[in-house]
Amino acid sequence: MQTLLLSKELLELIRDNTLLWGVFETIYLTLISTAVAYLLGLPLGILLCVTDREGLRPLPVFHRILGFCVNILRSIPFLILMVAFLPVAKFLVGKSYGPAAMIVMLVIAATPYIARMVESSVKEVESGVVEAARAMGASDMQIVLKVYLPEAKPSLIVGAVISTVTVLGYSAMASTINGGGLGQIAIFYGYNNFKDDVIWVCVLLTVIIVQIIQELGMLVARKTDKRVRTGRKRKCKSK
Amino acid sequence: MIELRHLTKEYPSRAGTLTALSDVSLTIEDGAVYGVIGLSGAGKSTLVRCINLLERPTSGQVFIDGEDLTAAKKKRLLKVRQSIGMIFQSFNLLEQRTVEQNVRFPLELVHAPKQEAAARAAELLSLVGIADKAKAYPAQLSGGQKQRVAIARALALRPKYLLCDEATSALDPNTTDAILELLKQINRDLGVTIIVITHEMKVVERVCTDVAVLSESKIAEAGKVEKVFSDPQSEIARELIIPELIRTVKFSGGSKLRLIFDGSTSDMPIISALALELHEAVNILYADTKNIDGKAFGHMVITLPEDPARADAVVRYLAARHISYKEEI
Secondary structure, three states: OOOOOOOHHHHHHHHOOHHHHHHHHHHHHHHHHHHHHHHHHHHHHHHHHHOOOOOOOOOHHHHHHHHHHHHHHHHOOHHHHHHHOHHHHHHHHOOOOHHHHHHHHHHHHHHHHHHHHHHHHHHOOOHHHHHHHHHOOOOHHHHHHHHHHHHHHHHHHHHHHHHHHHHHHHHHHHHHHOOOOHHHHHHHHHHOOOOHHHHHHHHHHHHHHHHHHHHHHHHHHHHHOOOOOHHHHHHHHHO | OEEEEEEEEEEOOOOOOEEEEEEEEEEEOOOOEEEEEOOOOOOHHHHHHHHOOOOOOOEEEEEEOOEEHHHOOHHHHHHHHOOEEEEEOOOOOOOOOOHHHHHHHHHHHOOOOHHHHHHHHHHHHHHOOOHHHOOOOHHHOOHHHHHHHHHHHHHOOOOOEEEEEOOOOOOOHHHHHHHHHHHHHHHHHHOOEEEEEEOOHHHHHHHOOEEEEEEOOEEEEEEEHHHHHHOOOOHHHHHHHOOHHHHHOOOOOOOEEEEEEEEEEEOOOHHHHHHHHHOOOOEEEEEEEEEEOOEEEEEEEEEOOOOHHHHHHHHHHHHHOOOEEEEEO
């Protein structure tokens, strides 16, 4: 059955679950890459903050070198970065193509981005609160674990959401190295076969995924933040 | 006892060196409520931060109970800081923790057992009078309540000293009085030595036993509050005690007299009595007096009659009633 709107190829992609698999692969690539990048980016961001001139342990030279490296990685366009770091992927996962290699690329691209996000979130923590903790005899490690991270939590969550969406955007370029996901379906089945509707459906699905991540993430961030909102609710209850 | 010896703090900057403290020496005896007063930029905040070495002095030493803190190892310094509580103008509470969790924070730092910490927090919250807010978050509290939480938190580790950096400057007058009363109570009941940094003479007047007047990075004057208050030696101390208007505007009439109420006289209507008994109507130029527990605190500036004999009668009348006074300008 052929409808006016959808091409045979698109219906076929839906019927044999290729699209569904693409959605799953996109989410999976994005979440795994962001999670790994966060594990690397979080300590890096804290390090940037702690070694800053105004930080807990100022190390100006180290700070400048680290900041420079982060900036370099961040300024390379993802497509070029992917090609340049192919040998690294080959070394780490044995292949320079496919989803595993794609994850390596996404992690390399996202880590410096996340590091900067974490740095700016942690810097938002009131310096007075840090000073109070120091006055109580907190060690630098205690300040990081008990002041920086818990106090910056809502902002860190917002940063993580933005990072996830960015990684999702990068993942669309996966077709270049056969990395899978909706981006690859759009290029292989849509662009290369002149099926515009396949491209548009892939775009639509990506938009929906981004919306869900964004809304869900912001909801969590709002729920965790104790600085505003909660006040009104509680007052109402007690009345 | 806290002893500051020849503290100097300089901040290097492109525009040249900025001196925040210049050869400051102070001794703060145990049990005192020691006020450090000065105009903004005088170096008060730097001074208080040098006591627990949040700021390291460029030169000079800090002795806490005879121990040279400036020479202490980092680990020892952190330990000593636990015996010195500190509260701030901006309260500096952890916004993502409840009131109770804020008070438990210093106890967590020293790995105090959970039950003990909970008991201590409850005890402190009732001491500062906000036990009912234990589960609230700082954002839900008023300024005065926040400062109470900060005080409870600063006392969690049973410190010997409490540093107050402009602790009441962000509060309204009524709340300020309540917080000052609480500080007094802590000093009296727990024996905590308190160092109060402020730009308001009123604060010193209300709670302090001793005072140091800081001006342009130096100590202009220091001593017992009654002494400095009734007989200020330095220009800056006089400025802080009497408002500028009274000092600079030329009033008609005879010389000016400042009456000092330091709590040793009862709150009697002295000016009315003077008018009735001597038939002398004096002009009140300025008055800032308070009745605390039936005693008069504060000061008042009056003009004396131009006729020397009549002026003399007024002065004798005051002296006979044990009112301290001082001739101004």
